[in-house]
Amino acid sequence: MSGPPLDVAAARAIVLGACRPLPAEPVAIADALGRTLATDVVAAADVPGTDTSAMDGIAALPCPAGTRLSVIGEARAGHPALRPPSGGEAIRISTGAVVPDGPFGVLQQELVEGDADEVVATEEIPEGRNVRRAGEDLRAGEVVLEAGRVLDPAGLGVAVAAGLAQVSCSRRPRVAIVATGDELKAPGEALAPGELHDSNLATLSALAVADGCELTGAAKAGDSLEATVDALAGALAGADLVACSGGVSVGPHDHVKPALAELGAEELFWKVALKPGKPTWFGTRGETLVFGLPGNPVSAMVTWILFVRPAVDAVLGRVPGPAATALLAEPLTRNPARDECVRVRIEAGRATATGPQGSHVLSSMALADALAVVPRGEGELPAGAEVELVAIGR
Ligand code: AMP
Numbered sequence: 038m039s040g041p042p043l044d045v046a047a048a049r050a051i052v053l054g055a056c057r058p059l060p061a062e063p064v065a066i067a068d069a070l071g072r073t074l075a076t077d078v079v080a081a082a083d084v085p086g087t088d089t090s091a092m093d094g095i096a097a098l099p100c101p102a103g104t105r106l107s108v109i110g111e112a113r114a115g116h117p118a119l120r121p122p123s124g125g126e127a128i129r130i131s132t133g134a135v136v137p138d139g140p141f142g143v144l145q146q147e148l149v150e151g152d153a154d155e156v157v158a159t160e161e162i163p164e165g166r167n168v169r170r171a172g173e174d175l176r177a178g179e180v181v182l183e184a185g186r187v188l189d190p191a192g193l194g195v196a197v198a199a200g201l202a203q204v205s206c207s208r209r210p211r212v213a214i215v216a217t218g219d220e221l222k223a224p225g226e227a228l229a230p231g232e233l234h235d236s237n238l239a240t241l242s243a244l245a246v247a248d249g250c251e252l253t254g255a256a257k258a259g260d261s262l263e264a265t266v267d268a269l270a271g272a273l274a275g276a277d278l279v280a281c282s283g284g285v286s287v288g289p290h291d292h293v294k295p296a297l298a299e300l301g302a303e304e305l306f307w308k309v310a311l312k313p314g315k316p317t318w319f320g321t322r323g324e325t326l327v328f329g330l331p332g333n334p335v336s337a338m339v340t341w342i343l344f345v346r347p348a349v350d351a352v353l354g355r356v357p358g359p360a361a362t363a364l365l366a367e368p369l370t371r372n373p374a375r376d377e378c379v380r381v382r383i384e385a386g387r388a389t390a391t392g393p394q395g396s397h398v399l400s401s402m403a404l405a406d407a408l409a410v411v412p413r414g415e416g417e418l419p420a421g422a423e424v425e426l427v428a429i430g431r
């Protein structure tokens with residue numbers, strides 16, 4: 038498909054239109070960090086399950102300051118008192134221990150005088166003082182976490198508190214990465230003139246894992262049709278999503294499009310009005326989403342972030358976060374034909390470009406907190422203009 042490059046939004050809409058939700062699977066809490074909830078988490082019971090003490094001290098029925106109380110027992114965390122205290126009595130109580138049923142209050146240890154058997158409350162003990170009520174944190178039946186949420190440490194904690202040992206999560210998309218190019222050498226290998234280290238395999242694999250995918254393959258292909266077909270065929274086998282870098286333009290050594298055609302992939306778009314990232318290709322083969330990303334290292338990352346990440350979110354059922362914005366700390370020149378993703382550092386809500394913006398300049402990507410989207414147009418965006426931000430990391 039040729040013709041004018043697509044708008045970024047139109048291209049993303051085509052990608053999202055091809056995404057189908059992945060099935061759910063049970064995941065043990067210990068394995069669920071970063072996973073996406075497929076169903077709501079509902080509290081099985083009230084949390085706390087009973088009234089509990091917020092302090093170490095004594096529990097007693099309401100009484101005025103100066104009341105003398107005989108100590109008849111103890112309630113510790115996990116060990117309720119054998120019987121509740123009556124008027125003129127108290128129990129020693131620890132933080133988190135059950136406060137007996139009734140109009141009890143707790144006086145913290147610092148305000149209690151006396152010995153093991155008899156104490157004096159130096160302040161009034163009104164009903165409910167230092168008492169955490171049953172259900173104050175979670176109510177039985179309450180939705181505590183909504184489907185689509187990515188589980189973070191606090192989310193895992195609240196799921197456990199809600200009574201769950203496992204959560205229903207969307208299966209992670211199986212993702213295979215292919216990097217094309219005769220010039221590519223593995224990390225650390227010696228380079229002959231014209232060769233370079235294959236950073237796309239590293240960045241795209243890392244983006245896949247950071248975005249919640251299961252990396253099922255990371256392969257390199259030389260610049261021949263046969264090698265490209267071989268590598269892509271291997272990547273397509275069993276993958277929900279394939280992302281290939283390089284070889285997607287119109288040069289005599291660009292074999293990705295013919296290789297994908299030979300493998301039966303259907304093209305849904307090629308070329309987006311985006312800088313960097315113009316030659317981005319997207320299509321499907323059966324249920325598999327296929328992305329032909331440009332080879333330049335920043336273009337590969339930017340197009341993953343703008344097109345592949347939303348696809349990953351969509352198949353996982355992730356709820357996208359709110360869009361962030363910042364004000365430009367300095368003017369930025371606009372590109373007349375393409376929206377530009379500028380690598381920026383954000384300080385106090387203001388965006389500053391991190392350095393040279395060539396699509397091969399990975400160092401300015403490594404310094405950036407976000408991509409600032411500069412809409413195409415004439416002239417420049419002045420300092421102080423508001424720009425949309427796209428997060429680079431997750
Ligand atoms: P291509 O899209 O294949 O024409 O590649 C465009 C530019 O990106 C060339 O300068 C390539 O050397 C470079 N490039 C392609 N693939 C990679 C890669 N995996 N890692 C680093 N640079 C790459």
Ligand code: MG
Nearest residue numbers: 218283284332
């Ligand atoms: Mg190439």
